[in-house]
Structure formats: C-alpha cells, structure tokens
Amino acid sequence: MLQVVLSGLIFGCVYGLAAFGLVLIFKTTGVVNFAQGEMAMITTFISYQFLKKLNMPYAISFFLALVVAAIIGFLIYLFFMKWVQSEHHLNQMVITLGLFLVINGVAGLIWGHTPTSFPVAIEGEPLNIGSVFITPNEIFLVGLTIVVMALFYLIFKYSKVGLAIRTSAQDITASKLMGIKVSKVFMTTWVVSSVLGGIAGMMTAPITYLTTNMMFDVVIMAFAAAVLGGFVSLPGALFGGLVIGLIEGLISYYIGPEFKVVFTFLLIVIVLYIRPQGIFGGRKTIKKV
Template identity: 50%
Template sequence: MSQVIVSGLITGSLYALAALGLVLIFKTSDIVNFAQGEMAMFNTFIAYTLMTKLGMPYLLAFVLTIIFAAIMGYLVQRIVIRPLFGSPLISSMIATLGLIMILNGLAGNLFGFETKNFPKMLNKNNIVIGSISIDPNSLLIILITIGIMFVLFYYFKYAMKGLAIRAVAQDPEAAKLMGISIDKVTMSTWMMSSILSAIAGMLIAPTTFLDINMMADVHLKSFSSAVLGGFNTFLGPVAGGFILGVVENLFGRYASLEWKTVFVFALIVIMLVVKPNGIFGKEYRKKV
C-alpha cells in the first residue's frame, strides 16, 4: 500500500507540474492552451538535441532549453494568440488545437518519429525506507513541483509584476486604467507557461521515453488535475495532481488496471457535477 501511494505521488507530481502552466495562462486570459503538451514535447526534443548532437552537459542544455521555451512562448503569443485579441475565446482555443498538429508534425520531421531515451537529471541508486523504494529523480520532481508552486505563490502575492498579472486576471479594464499593459502581461504569462512546459517535459521524458506523443496522456491528466483541484488557483492543480496520481494508482493496483483511466475521468465528471470549481477553486466571476 505504501509503495503504491508513493508511486502515485510521484506520478501525480508530473501531472501537477504540467497543470501549472495551463492554469497560469487561464488565470490571465481565460484561454485553455491545448498545445501545452506539444510545446513541452518540442522543447524536450530541443534539450535532447543539444545533449546528443552538440554534446552539451545536462545542466547547460537544461538552461538553454528554458531560454528557447521562453522565446517559443513569446512567438506563440505574438503570432498565434495576439492577432485573435477581441475575438471570441473559442477562437484562441481552436488556434491552440491547430498548434498541436503543427508542433507534432514539425517535431516528427525535424527530430524523427522513433522513440528515444532521455537522460535523468539524477542517476543515483534508489532510496530505500522500510518497504518503500524511491527513485531520487522522482523525489527531485516532487520537490521541484512544490518549489515552483511556492515561487509562483510568492511572485503573484508580493512581486510588482506578479501583482500586475493578478490585476489583469481580476479586472482587465481596471488594470488598463491603472497603467498596466495587458499585452505585456499576457506575453509574460505565455513565456512563463512555456518555460514550465519545458521543465515538465524534461522531467517527464525519462519516465515515459521521448517521442512526439510522449505528452498525450500526461497532458490529458494534467488538465484533469487542474479541473479536480481548481482551475483558478495555483494550489489546486498541484493538489489535484497528487490526488489524481494516488487515486489512479490505488484503483489500478486493487481494482482494475485496464479501467484505471476510465475511473479517473469518471471521477472528474463527478467533481464537475458536485463542485464545478474544483476542491480548492474559488467561485469564478466572469470578466465583463
């Protein structure tokens, strides 16, 4: 039982990390970026290329990939999202669906369609505590996820730019009257979200292997984590990710492995009926 729960927390941390990027964009623009998973996959291929083709060490490739991800987020916002400003929100979300196919096809043609092994950040022996065995790399993922959540909490509560993002999220028109540039705020959130996707991809790839479809299941589960925990808070997707990971592992271990995914999505449907804003979500006010 203990090992199953720990494994669920490790899996859940992957969902939570990917979900944070989704929530970041949604909080400021009401847009669900369906291409978040493909952006993570593409950025991970960049890191892999830097390490294998150019022989860069992991840390340097990691940093350069984060820079590339920030540029990608900037370009996506400027080229795909910004021209749709003022259009119905569904137009922007459909654009992100188109971006999925563009990035998926581009990655396949540039990097190949075969599965690749992506190196772990840490290559150490498992930590054994009683009957529980923990991979140090998985433990690092949990710590990074929690750390990012606290950094985001501090940034949005105390940093001036973070306060500007919160102001735009609550009332764009009032924020604009106060001298806040909505365009710059939106651009910065897309860049931050893209960086989060890159970090998630590089940490997830060693557990799922690297290919153009590596994020398909994780992205769907990360979206579910955000719905479960609450789409309008940073605590929600992290807690939702951990809960989802543990619940699906317990169901798969003690009930049915084949029906595990079905059970997870049934749980999400029930949550939407019982508590539409999620476990930790606040009542949603539509911006007018």
C-alpha cells in the same frame, strides 16, 4: 501499497506543474491551451539535442531548454494569440488546437516517432526507506517541484509582475484603466506557462520515453488536475495534480493501467456535476435577474 502511493505522488508532481501552466493561462486570458503538451514536447526534444548531440552537461542543457521554452511561448503569443486576444475565447482555443496538430506533425517530421530513452538528471541506486524504494532522480523531481512552486508563489504574491498578473486575472478593463499593459501580462503568462510545461516535459521523459506523443496522457491528467482544483486556482492545480497522480497509481495497481484514463474522465464528470467550480474554485455565485 506505500510504493504505489509514492509513485502516484511523484507522477502527481508532473501533473501539477503541467496543470499550473494550464491554469495560469486560463486564469489570466480565459483560454484553454490545448497546445501546452506539444510545447513541452518540443522543449524536451531540444533538451535531448543539447544532451546527446552537443554533449552538454545536464544542468546547462536543462537551462538552455527552458530558455528555448520561453522563446516558444513568446513566439506563439506574438504571432498567433496576440492578434486574437480580443476575439471570443472559443476562437482562441481553436487556434491552440491547430497549434497542437501542427507542432506534433512538425516534431514527427524532424525527429520521427520512435520512442527514445531520455537520461535522468541524477543517476544512482534506489534508496530503501522501510518498504519503499525511491531513486535519486525521483527525489530530484519532487524537490524541483517544491522549489518551482515556492518560487512562483513568491513571484505572484510579492512582485510587481505577479501583482499585474493577478490584477489582470481579476478584471482586464480595470487593469487597463490602472495603466497595466495587459498585452505584456498576457505575453508573460504564455512565456511562464511554456517554461512550466518544459519542466514537466523534461521530468516526464526519463520516467517514460521521449516521443512526439509523450505528453498526451500527461496533459489529460493535467486537465483533470486543473478541473479538480477549480481551473482558476494555482495552488489547486498542484493539489489536483497530486490527487490525480495518487488516484491513477491506485487504479493502475488495483484495476489495471488501461483504465486510468477512463476513471480520470469519470472523475472530471463527477467533479463538474457536484462542484462545477472545483475544490479551490470558491463559492459559485448566482446572479439575480
């Protein structure tokens, strides 16, 4: 039982990071980025090229892949999202859906669809803690999640960039009147979200397989985590990811892995029905007319 809980929480860290990127873009721009998973997948494939084709050390490959992820986020904003940021959010979401299809298709043409093993960050024998086994790579995954979340918390809480992002998320018009360059804020959120997705992708590949569809289930769970957390709460994204990972693990163990997506969607429906604003979404306000 404890092993199931631990495994669920480890996957929950991945879902939380992916959800964090989704929530960041939605909170700032109002857009649900359906291409988040494919951006992460591309980053992971590029990291694999650095590792296996160029024989680079893991740390250097990891860093360079995140640089590429930042460039991908920047280019997507520059060539696609920048020109429609004043359009209806539905139009912008359709563009991200189109990007999802295009990126997935291009990746399939370049790298094929055969699953490939992705090397772990840290090799070693599993550690036995009581009745629970945990690998060094899983410890690295959890530690990396904590560090990344703490780093971004400090950035958003205390830096000028974080203040600009939080202000723009509250009121775009007021932000413009205050002299904040909203376009740069939007660009920054796309870059940061792409980097977070890249980290999630490189953490997913070693515990599954490297394939063009590797992020599909992860993004579904990330959406569920974002909904559970309120879709506007950054801490809620991590909390939602951990809860979804735990529920997924328990469902897979007691009912069957084929039912995990079904129950995840059921959870989304229940949360939206009972508390549409999510657990961390604050109070629902009703305007009097």
